[in-house]
Amino acid sequence: MTVDNLGSRILTLVTRLSGLNEPAPAPASTLDRAATRAAYRQALRRWFELTAQGSSADWAEVNQVHQQILRLIDDVGEPRATALRREWAREWRQETGLCPYCGERGPCHDPEQGGGLA
Numbered sequence: 001m002t003v004d005n006l007g008s009r010i011l012t013l014v015t016r017l018s019g020l021n022e023p024a025p026a027p028a029s030t031l032d033r034a035a036t037r038a039a040y041r042q043a044l045r046r047w048f049e050l051t052a053q054g055s056s057a058d059w060a061e062v063n064q065v066h067q068q069i070l071r072l073i074d075d076v077g078e079p080r081a082t083a084l085r086r087e088w089a090r091e092w093r094q095e096t097g098l099c100p101y102c103g104e105r106g107p108c109h110d111p112e113q114g115g116g117l118a
């Protein structure tokens with residue numbers, strides 16, 4: 001067994017053990033929800049910016065922001081996460097004139113509307 005291998009096994013074990021002792025999550029306070037919502041909005045707007053950059057976007061950041069959004073969707077919960085995204089996508093398009101989903105100037109291709117106009 002290599003040192004790396006052992007290290008990752010220990011890490012897995014520690015993660016499992018700490019998971020066992022973790023108390024049940026406390027109900028999210030209003031403040032937590034507001035902070036989560038703000039973080040989700042910021043991450044989505046960054047995503048729209050990266051989309052507009054297209055192939056010149058930094059792919060490490062694209063991956064990072066994507067993971068962040070997936071976590072935040074879980075935290076915000078559906079269907080609220082989708083409703084907020086659509087609201088902020090519309091807002092983004094009004095501000096920039098860019099489609100938040102493809103980054104092109106012009107109509108908004110909302111995936112929930114079959115990519116049609118929204």
Ligand SMILES: [Zn+2]
Binds near residue numbers: 099100102
């Ligand atoms: Zn589009």
